[in-house]
Amino acid sequence: MNKSRLEAFSDGVLAIVITIMVLELRVPEESSWGALRDVAPTFLTYLLSFVYVGIYWNNHHHMLQLASKVNGAVLWANLHLLFWLSLLPFTTSWMDETGFDPVPTALYGIDLLLAAVAYFVLQRTLINGQGSDGPLAQAVGRDWKGKLSPVLYLAGILASFWVPYVGVAAFVVAALIWLVPDRRVERFVAEHGTSGRG
Amino acid sequence: MNKSRLEAFSDGVLAIVITIMVLELRVPEESSWGALRDVAPTFLTYLLSFVYVGIYWNNHHHMLQLASKVNGAVLWANLHLLFWLSLLPFTTSWMDETGFDPVPTALYGIDLLLAAVAYFVLQRTLINGQGSDGPLAQAVGRDWKGKLSPVLYLAGILASFWVPYVGVAAFVVAALIWLVPDRRVERFVAEHGTSGRG
């Protein structure tokens, strides 16, 4: 089955998620820099979620490059990932509007964690269709980022109940780790081509 | 006529429908797990409608795989389907905000029923363009899911006037039936290729 519609639908959902979050940025009633400063926490929270959706889009983009065909299981694993990402505007808003209270901050991390799990499941589903010596399995390799970030999310969730800003810091660090571009797929493609096997 | 724009436009509409529903999830004012529990019914209703849009997207994806060409009648049959699906955010909200009252719950089912009818009409329109021995007609076959789900919607609509939760249960069961991936098209493609005829 063709993967182009899976990509197009995912692009559509992620483009909407990334854009509707900006609707949460309430226009200040006053016209001063001070009024703008009050929006700053919302702005930074928006930036963090924007970066996360960007990370998922980039990683999704890279991963699908090495996927040759998709089946029904892949379609649903992908929708599962999109579901948790579609909740980001909600979890972002709650965390922001309550001023980074413990429970909302933890929920933000839980959403990130569930999206990471869904991404892992999608990756596994794609690899299963190729075999463990397929191009995706080789490109993913040891996947230390994919293993480290859930740990950071979990640490952040727990820390949120203690000092929420420490929790947020963990989520920021996890984002920064992913911001360093993931060259595994690019390197693999450079060495083997998109359909190459070792 | 080329089918790629039909797919792209449908992907766009479905991506927006599936994503704007999350805007209905009102951010709680309190920061407790209890406040979150109050959102739970809305969350589950959102999940149900998300799954339904996902089902339609998956089925649409499979069906169009076996469609070779589209004409004006197909374009309108497709817009007809998108119309009923575009009303899902409205019917979902009304059912949810009234706490699953009889009329709104029945209306949710009526929307699902009309979408199912529209999907059937689209399928027929595509098959008519291929002839009854075309790949889509063969892949669809006896289509027991397509015949069972309208019966479930109808039963759910009627049950809504008696005990709305029984109606909702019928809609959940119909969704679960579709969640089991539909392998007819995949099997057909595996056996005959996308353009094969028996």
Added chain:
Amino acid sequence: MNKSRLEAFSDGVLAIVITIMVLELRVPEESSWGALRDVAPTFLTYLLSFVYVGIYWNNHHHMLQLASKVNGAVLWANLHLLFWLSLLPFTTSWMDETGFDPVPTALYGIDLLLAAVAYFVLQRTLINGQGSDGPLAQAVGRDWKGKLSPVLYLAGILASFWVPYVGVAAFVVAALIWLVPDRRVERFVAEHGTSGRG
């Protein structure tokens, strides 16, 4: 220059326009059929605008089929069309919320008229790039629909100041004329192929 991005961007804008209009459908507070009946005018207005966006998408789809290349002038003529269509949610809302008062109903017609003019300009711009014996010029032919509908919009605008419902009736009739599928392009493609010239 490639036309696929022009199509994709237009598909995106039209998909959003057609979908955000449903956000105007206010969820009734009561749970009765009577409460739903109060939404009926909004629903029918939404249906009319949905059909209009559908008509434009269909015609745009057909027209671009016969366009071989696009240049900067085409990109802007296309954005000009999308601009007037993007105002439909606004003009639809105003007409609906004021209960079909004269000025808002006339403005709805003015928006339709300006979109029709923009469509005509886009068509001319595409034909200019092909020459008057190009496939699009031949397929468009005498274009009686394209000439009749602006007259109907104009009549509807004027009638709105007298009896607004007569104005709305004119807009409905113009939509119905377009709903009859436009077979000119399909016939042309069947006879000559997409790039054929007489």
Added chain:
Amino acid sequence: MNKSRLEAFSDGVLAIVITIMVLELRVPEESSWGALRDVAPTFLTYLLSFVYVGIYWNNHHHMLQLASKVNGAVLWANLHLLFWLSLLPFTTSWMDETGFDPVPTALYGIDLLLAAVAYFVLQRTLINGQGSDGPLAQAVGRDWKGKLSPVLYLAGILASFWVPYVGVAAFVVAALIWLVPDRRVERFVAEHGTSGRG
């Protein structure tokens, strides 16, 4: 790496940004031309931002035509551009709702300036991947528009603190300069083909 998904995702985000701004157009409560006149400043502000998104979409379209491959750095440079453009609905609203007060008008210009910088960075990143004798570097050439518009934005930002309408005038002039279609890429393609090198 394939550039089609980068284009599709950008098309999606820009289509949403350009369309959700119209949601800011508040439907007047009265039904008179006078009520509509009160919406006129918002309408014109919407038009200005619509044109700016259109300009970016057009330029992005042209630039990507001459890009052969994209890597991780290009994906992030592109997301960086989309970020500043996604803030346009916010900065547009603030400027409009405060009646063109100094700080909000300056912020609108700052957003335009940051988007221009992001566009420049994206262009540089793409050129770096091709070498300074690549097709994009040659097509871009001296790029007087790209150099003049940041100066106009900066002048407009400063002028906003003095007479905001002068600031807005600078942003309008910068848009008009871009509205004149940029024929550099078209000319280059006509002379050399999309992959040609002098």
